[in-house]
Amino acid sequence: MTTTCVRCGAPADAFVCRRESRDLAAALTIAAGHVEDAGPVIARQARYGTGGGGDGDQLPGDLTAADRLAPIARALGHWVAVVARATGRAPRWRAMAGPPCPVGVTCPHSTCASIRRRVAGPPLALQAAWLSQRVDALRSHPEAKRAFGELHAACDDLERLVDRPADKELVGVCDCGKVLYAREGWTVIQCPLPTCKLVWHVERSRDILREHLGDKLVTATEAAHLMAYMDSDRTQDNLRKLIAARVKSGLIVAHGEIVEEPDDAELKLAEQEARDPAPKVTPTYRFGEVAAAIAAVPRRNREGAAA
Numbered sequence: 001m002t003t004t005c006v007r008c009g010a011p012a013d014a015f016v017c018r019r020e021s022r023d024l025a026a027a028l029t030i031a032a033g034h035v036e037d038a039g040p041v042i043a044r045q046a047r048y049g050t051g052g053g054g055d056g057d058q059l060p061g062d063l064t065a066a067d068r069l070a071p072i073a074r075a076l077g078h079w080v081a082v083v084a085r086a087t088g089r090a091p092r093w094r095a096m097a098g099p100p101c102p103v104g105v106t107c108p109h110s111t112c113a114s115i116r117r118r119v120a121g122p123p124l125a126l127q128a129a130w131l132s133q134r135v136d137a138l139r140s141h142p143e144a145k146r147a148f149g150e151l152h153a154a155c156d157d158l159e160r161l162v163d164r165p166a167d168k169e170l171v172g173v174c175d176c177g178k179v180l181y182a183r184e185g186w187t188v189i190q191c192p193l194p195t196c197k198l199v200w201h202v203e204r205s206r207d208i209l210r211e212h213l214g215d216k217l218v219t220a221t222e223a224a225h226l227m228a229y230m231d232s233d234r235t236q237d238n239l240r241k242l243i244a245a246r247v248k249s250g251l252i253v254a255h256g257e258i259v260e261e262p263d264d265a266e267l268k269l270a271e272q273e274a275r276d277p278a279p280k281v282t283p284t285y286r287f288g289e290v291a292a293a294i295a296a297v298p299r300r301n302r303e304g305a306a307a
Contacts, residue, residue, distance in 0.1 A: 006145040008244060014136075015144035018265060021135045022282070023240060024148055026221045027155040028132035032125045068161050069124075075154040076127045079147055083137045091130045128155075136265050149237075156235040159228065172205035174198055180205065214288035217256050220244065223290045239294065246293045247285075254283035 004010065005017035012018075084090045131138075131151070138147045171180040171189055176196040182189045189205075191198045213226065224239035234242075246252040262270070262277035270277035 007148055008241075013269065014140040015142070016139035016148055018139075018263075020148065021139045021265075022263075022280075023221050024138075024151060025132045025135045026225075027152060027236065028128045028135070030225065031155040031158050032128035032132065068157060072154045072158050072161075073124055075150045076124060076131065079138065079151060080127050080131060082141065082143070082147070083131065083134050086141060087134065087137050091127070152237040153235075156228070156237055159236070171200065171202050172209040174200065213291075214286070216287045217284040218287050218290070219258065219282050219284055220247065220290075223285060223287055226287065227291060227294060234294075242294055242297060243290060246290075247283075252285055252290055252293050255286055256284040258282045258284060 003012065005012040005020055006015050007020045008017060010017045010019065080091060138144055138151075141147060171182045174180055174191040174193070174196060175198060176191060176193055180189050180191065180200060182202045186202055189200050189202055191200070218226065220240060220243045224236045224243060227239050228234065228236045243252065247254075258281070260280040260282070263280055266277050266280065
């Protein structure tokens with residue numbers, strides 16, 4: 001087995017290092033939360049056109065939302081099957097534990113409705129959540145490099161599909177928690193939730209968002225997630241690599257850390273090595289400094305992992 005991570009080159013006790021494994025687990029957890037919006041997005045796109053034949057029946061863009069969701073579902077389904085075979089543990093879909101979001105019983109989220117009804121959530125969400133708890137099995141798999149690449153791509157594609165329309169830009173977050181977007185030229189935006197409908201000034205909201213985020217301490221994964229909303233040309237995976245390269249070179253400096261209990265992999269390794277398990281330590285960075293460092297990366301190099 002390799003002694004260096006096949007994704008970032010760091011020392012590793014498996015094909016993929018623990019930091020990359022935590023990043024994928026976080027991405028899969030976020031993806032599970034995004035799935036609830038995939039159905040409404042597909043429904044909205046399917047209603048475009050007049051239904052009378054001819055050009056009116058054509059959907060906008062090169063791909064429909066359903067077309068874009070299909071490869072995401074295939075990727076998740078494939079790696080669920082791989083992990084199930086490798087571990088001998090087939091997934092069992094259970095009722096969602098909750099809690100539901102703070103909006104209340106009138107919120108439109110299908111996952112919240114599932115929690116209140118005590119029934120299993122959308123299958124794709126359950127697959128993502130199941131995989132997020134079994135990343136250790138993937139990082140030790142001979143096809144780990146392919147698995148991590150395909151699953152990160154699936155998470156990024158799902159986020160783009162349901163959370164950031166291609167023709168809109170991030171404005172901010174409503175008081176109810178809904179992420180707000182606006183098209184170029186819009187001066188005001190209304191929260192789309194029928195239970196809220198608050199109206200926001202676009203530029204003022206953006207300024208408040210930037211000011212609020214500037215000094216906020218975030219992990220590299222959180223920074224990549226936030227920046228992916230603001231930068232339509234870069235995926236979370238690309239941003240994670242750009243951030244990691246600048247942390248390694250000293251251009252981005254940590255200002256704190258999050259110390260957590262050892263994960264299962266560390267507990268197992270510590271037992272094998274007859275030592276005390278080390279806590280999981282994740283550095284935190286000022287979002288404004290991270291954003292400034294990434295903004296300085298020339299656009300022509302944006303596809304490079306460490307441009």
